[in-house]
Amino acid sequence: MKTLLRFQLNGREVAFEAPPHARLLDVLRDIAGLTGTKEGCGEGECGACTVLVDGRALNSCLFPALEADGRSVVTVEGLASREGGLSxxxxxxxxxxxxxxxxxxxxxxxxxxxxxxxxxxxxxxxxxxxxxxxxxxxxxxxxxxxxxxxxxxxxxxxxxx
Amino acid sequence: MAYEYHRSGSLEEALVLAAGDDSALIAGGTDLLVALRKRKRPAPRHMVSIRSLPELAEVSEQAGSLHIGAGVPMADVLANTVVREHLPALTAALAVIGSRQIRNVATLGGNLCNASPAADSAPPLLVYEATLELAGSSGRREIAISDFFLGPGRTVLRPGEIMTAIRVPLPGAGAQSAFLRRSRVAMDLATASLAAAYTARDGKLINLRLAAGAVAPTPLRLRRTEAFLEGKPVAEETLAEAAEIARSEVAPISDLRGSEWYRRELIGVFLSRALRPRSTRMKGSA
CATH class of the missing domain: 1.10.150.120 ([2Fe-2S]-binding domain)
Known part of the structure; x- marks a missing residue:
């Protein structure tokens, strides 16, 4: 059963349906289509999947997607300006x-x-x-x-x- | 991994959900989700999330003790000024647990409830003689941390019971404490670790408490070594004899992180380094 999840993604309000075992990483890459966030080890060792949740760096491979509900998520795509200028x-x-x-x-x-x-x-x-x-x-x-x-x-x- | 995921809104709700059949509690999830992924444990039917429960999120000073909510991320415990000022062994241990990304979500309560023999927060909390506050559907209870661990991954927690807080008595003036640890590389589990707390009075060790990690099925107090050293002045021969007792008091295994012999040796070395006057205090890896 999928759950509706709403959060702020790189400054915009978004809503996605995600299954209970989805990781934030899965939602970002496979549903939101933001493939800047990478999966390396998938177990919190390598940091390739690091994103900011409420301003704090964490491994999105170890963060249940449903826990992002109501929070603010920033990925590497969110650092650049809307026009694509690099930070x-x-x-x-x-x-x-x-x-x-x-x-x-x-x-x-x-x-x-x-x-x-x-x-x-x-x-x-x-x-x-x-x-x-x-x-x-x-x-x-x-x-x-x-x-x-x-x-x-x-x-x-x-x-x- | 076909489980249902429940985000509890309150401790009360979490206790009801956790009392159900085939449920597992998840806080930061940095141990549990890796274990599920590696199929080191079967997936539960119900995952009961206690992340950010307000009842588990507070840090406050109460009557000479620091009350740390079991759900407080380790990064926040590490940043707490009372912890940094009064609990140097805990500070040193938390600074080397995982990475920033891990410490931002992994909780102090989770580190204890996961009950790894190598849990780095355990030896410091053992020497500070912390009390653990537990809540279950049939009521609340408190337990000394020295009575909490039963074996690797096993604690006295009853099914559905939730650790709500860790209460740490703040050491008095003149008390000292240290945490020493060896690992192969950064972010690795400890090969062995030792925490020590004591007061030095007239060159003698008073109220000495010692605890070791990763050298037995559970983190453990070294009570025979403590009893031998209590009240004694710190002399090289005394330390050598104490190290011998400590080496015999632990029960390590040989694995990829180190042999049984090496782990015993480390405990002896850590003991001398922790207690020798004016020794260089190790911050993090020894």
Missing amino acids: ELQQAFVDEGGAQCGFCTPGMVMSAAALLAENHSPSDDEIREALVGNLCRCTGYTQIIASIRAAGERIGKAATQ
Whole structure:
């Protein structure tokens, strides 16, 4: 039996029917058609499926879809402007070479978005700690950390201007 | 995984739903959903969600104790200023449980009710002598955390009973505590862990409590080691003798995370590091 579920998805009110065992990840990818959120391990280890729910980063592969009812969900698609312009954070990943194969990138970006929302100038250690739950098998993380550092500087600069 | 999913609106409603046949409680779900996916346990007919129940969501200081709702996500417990100031062993343990994404949804009550021998919040709560508040359809009861665990995945919780809160007495002035842990890599379960709480008076250990994780079927208090050390000054020979007792008091298994021998060795090393004066306190991995 499917249940009607209403929530805010990237700033818009949406309503979907989902079966009781659906994960938020399934609803985002298969019903809402937002395939930016990736499934890696499916058990909360790799972080490729990271999204923000009520502003907090979590693994959408471990989040029952029905629990999203009434909440606000932001995916990597929601960071860009409606016209498709990249956010400072997304642009920093492009500029600093923070992506190689790109599969982990949406999750990395969402974890970084949660970090930067509370701390514009994180230290490298704070960035690493925030990314403990996001695995990348290509980059060796160095450019990812540089991307997030650069994004924090740009956001900080924009905030003081 | 054909279950029905019920979002409880209140503790009362959750208790009624949980009392039904073939139901399972789900809070953060980070252990349960993985276990179902890996088919380590059969799917229940009814999944009873207690996520964000207001009755389980409060953190408050009451009469010298910190009352932590069992449904509070670990990230929120970790961010709590009273926890950070007064409960350093719990702070250190929560900081290394899973990732931010996990801690944002996984609850403190869930970490205990899942009853993993390696549950990192258990050794600190054992040395702080926390009390667990349980609610069932036939009423409420309280139980000392040292009486809670029965074996891997097994607790004294009765069918349909829900843990509502963890009550932690706040240590008095001069009390110290630490949590030491070893894992292979970040985000891995502990190979072994040890929590210690004590007061050092005139160089002697007073009111010493020790608890170990991942070295027995349940997290456990090391009562023989405590009794040996209580009131003694911290000297190298004393610590060596205590480590010997601690190694014999635990009952680890060999598995992919470490051998039985290695786990016993770790407990001895952790004990010395936790109690040696001016030792470098390990924050997270030892």
